[in-house]
Amino acid sequence: MKHRFILLLSLLCTSALYGQQGTLSLKACIETGIRNNLTLENTRVDVLKSQTALTQSRSRLLPVLAADFQMMDYLMKPANVTTGTLLGTDFADEPTWQKIQSMQYTMSAGINLSVPLYNQTILSANQVAQTVQNLRNVSYEKAVEDLTVQISNVYYLAQASLEQQRLLDENIQRMDSLCLITEELYKGGVVLEVDLTRVQINRKSLTAQRDQYATLHEQQLNLLRFLLDLAPDVPLAVLPMPADVSPNPTPGVSSSLPELRLLSTRQELIEKQIKAVRAGYLPSLSLAGRLGAIGYQEEFRHFFHTNHATHNWFGNTYLALSVHIPIFDGRDKKLKVTQYRYDYQQAQTALEQQRKLLDKEYADASRQFRHNLEVFHTQQDNYRQAEDVYNVTEEKYKEGIASMTELLQDEMRLRDAQAACVQAHCQCNVAQLTLLKLSGRLDELSQ
Numbered sequence: 001m002k003h004r005f006i007l008l009l010s011l012l013c014t015s016a017l018y019g020q021q022g023t024l025s026l027k028a029c030i031e032t033g034i035r036n037n038l039t040l041e042n043t044r045v046d047v048l049k050s051q052t053a054l055t056q057s058r059s060r061l062l063p064v065l066a067a068d069f070q071m072m073d074y075l076m077k078p079a080n081v082t083t084g085t086l087l088g089t090d091f092a093d094e095p096t097w098q099k100i101q102s103m104q105y106t107m108s109a110g111i112n113l114s115v116p117l118y119n120q121t122i123l124s125a126n127q128v129a130q131t132v133q134n135l136r137n138v139s140y141e142k143a144v145e146d147l148t149v150q151i152s153n154v155y156y157l158a159q160a161s162l163e164q165q166r167l168l169d170e171n172i173q174r175m176d177s178l179c180l181i182t183e184e185l186y187k188g189g190v191v192l193e194v195d196l197t198r199v200q201i202n203r204k205s206l207t208a209q210r211d212q213y214a215t216l217h218e219q220q221l222n223l224l225r226f227l228l229d230l231a232p233d234v235p236l237a238v239l240p241m242p243a244d245v246s247p248n249p250t251p252g253v254s255s256s257l258p259e260l261r262l263l264s265t266r267q268e269l270i271e272k273q274i275k276a277v278r279a280g281y282l283p284s285l286s287l288a289g290r291l292g293a294i295g296y297q298e299e300f301r302h303f304f305h306t307n308h309a310t311h312n313w314f315g316n317t318y319l320a321l322s323v324h325i326p327i328f329d330g331r332d333k334k335l336k337v338t339q340y341r342y343d344y345q346q347a348q349t350a351l352e353q354q355r356k357l358l359d360k361e362y363a364d365a366s367r368q369f370r371h372n373l374e375v376f377h378t379q380q381d382n383y384r385q386a387e388d389v390y391n392v393t394e395e396k397y398k399e400g401i402a403s404m405t406e407l408l409q410d411e412m413r414l415r416d417a418q419a420a421c422v423q424a425h426c427q428c429n430v431a432q433l434t435l436l437k438l439s440g441r442l443d444e445l446s447q
Contacts, residue, residue: 022235026155026445029228033151034144036229043143050129050136057129060122063115068292072106073300103296103312107303110292110316119284124276131269138265142258147227148442152433154224159241160426161217166240167418168210171411175203178407181398195404202408206415245376245428247369253355253362254440260358263351270344277336281326288320362438369431376424379417386410386417 024032034040080100116122182199185191221236230236295313297303390410396402436442 023237025239029151030148032228033147037147040143043140047136047140050133054129054133057126066112069109074104077104078102103298105297105300108294110290113289115287117285117287120279120282124279128272128276131272135265138258138261145258151227154220156426156429158220158238160422161213163241163422164213172206198404250435250439253358253438257440259354267347270340274337274340277333280333283323283325286322290318292316365431365434372427372431376428379421379424383417383421386414390414
């Protein structure tokens with residue numbers, strides 16, 4: 001019995017979780033979209049690429065080891081020319097010039113080492129790569145913000161269409177009751193057949209509108225599935241639209257918005273690029289070394305004979321300290337710096353313009369939200385009044401005081417008030433979403 005009870009309890013819990021699986025809150029949709037969205041996945045790959053580029057740039061400061069092996073066949077034996085006095089008394093009559101002919105075959109092998117001791121160009125390039133990585137990180141934050149706004153907009157529209165369906169279902173039920181009443185009145189000879197026809201036509205119109213909103217709602221859910229990277233057959237539903245609007249106070253435009261940080265980071269990148277170009281004027285110091293040997297033979301086969309292989313091999317090992325001093329580059333660096341300065345001026349202008357544009361958008365969104373909120377409250381009052389008027393007219397119609405035309409007109413006014421109220425509610429949500437975005441508080445979308 002105990003095992004059966006545990007099994008039954010687990011089945012009930014599983015069915016409950018499965019039933020709730022399709023309904024997602026706005027916060028859950030945003031989290032799923034950030035985790036699954038393919039466009040955002042590409043942005044994450046860009047961040048990884050910038051991290052790899054930074055590591056690659058830093059690796060230029062590490063020592064480099066390389067092994068080499070070379071075999072050479074001089075088709076014409078090379079010769080060195082020197083004065084006879086340098087050769088000693090082994091040469092007769094002290095000739096003015098003497099020729100020393102080298103071997104035809106040469107084989108060399110060794111390990112080379114190079115270490116940059118001081119190179120400001122590499123250090124500046126590392127700073128540029130670091131700034132590019134910061135730029136990619138801010139771009140990812142901007143992509144997350146844009147995706148959040150997209151998902152929220154679609155979610156609010158889906159809530160509005162779902163609410164319209166719910167209201168139309170109530171209207172259809174109300175019209176079904178009216179059809180039954182009108183049929184009874186028609187059978188009793190109280191109303192004309194045309195009144196019954198009007199009610200039936202109105203009900204068919206309501207059914208068509210309800211189907212239209214159902215199709216629109218399913219399209220919005222499909223768009224939401226696309227943003228969340230969910231399969232079309234995955235069950236998905238949104239929460240019902242709240243009864244009222246809860247305003248969230250916003251302090252104003254945030255200075256840490258991704259749009260502003262992107263432009264600011266671009267300015268920083270241009271400054272680092274100018275610094276990297278100017279670093280090309282500075283000397284660079286590097287250490288180089290080689291550990292190897294070189295062998296000579298008159299015949300190639302002697303390299304592989306035991307009698308000759310160990311002979312004619314000489315050490316080729318050195319340690320070198322080299323200094324590179326740039327002198328003249330045809331004004332290439334100067335022209336690059338000038339070009340970057342123009343880019344910096346454009347970035348500065350774009351940053352200032354973006355700040356003013358965000359201030360304008362915030363002022364417009366604040367004004368629009370206040371207007372939409374006022375319209376929503378007005379439409380709420382109109383909806384309640386239209387519902388009261390319809391109920392009174394319906395009672396009068398049942399008593400034979402009001403006509404069918406008056407009842408249908410009041411029903412149409414009721415539907416218009418319902419639609420206007422839902423639309424105003426949705427517009428309030430969209431305007432508030434804009435305010436939250438501009439104030440950098442999208443994390444408050446917890447519905």
